[in-house]
Amino acid sequence: MLSRGTEDCEVCKIVRWYLMVGVPVVALLWARPDFDYFRGYMLTNIVGSGITVALIVVVGWKYYQEFWRK
Numbered sequence: 001m002l003s004r005g006t007e008d009c010e011v012c013k014i015v016r017w018y019l020m021v022g023v024p025v026v027a028l029l030w031a032r033p034d035f036d037y038f039r040g041y042m043l044t045n046i047v048g049s050g051i052t053v054a055l056i057v058v059v060g061w062k063y064y065q066e067f068w069r070k
Contacts, residue, residue, distance in 0.1 A: 008016075
């Protein structure tokens with residue numbers, strides 16, 4: 001796992017991503033914060049719309065890279 005080169009090993013990268021993403025998410029779930037400013041919004045619809053827009057953008061970008069840009 002420990003290498004002398006400048007590149008990190010794959011396990012180190014996975015652990016680093018887990019610490020950067022997983023630990024804050026678990027801390028938020030454990031703390032159960034009450035966000036009053038989200039009370040009137042349907043968060044599942046907002047997240048779903050965001051994922052749909054992101055999918056359309058990625059497909060459009062891949063289409064552009066594959067067929068238009070050569």
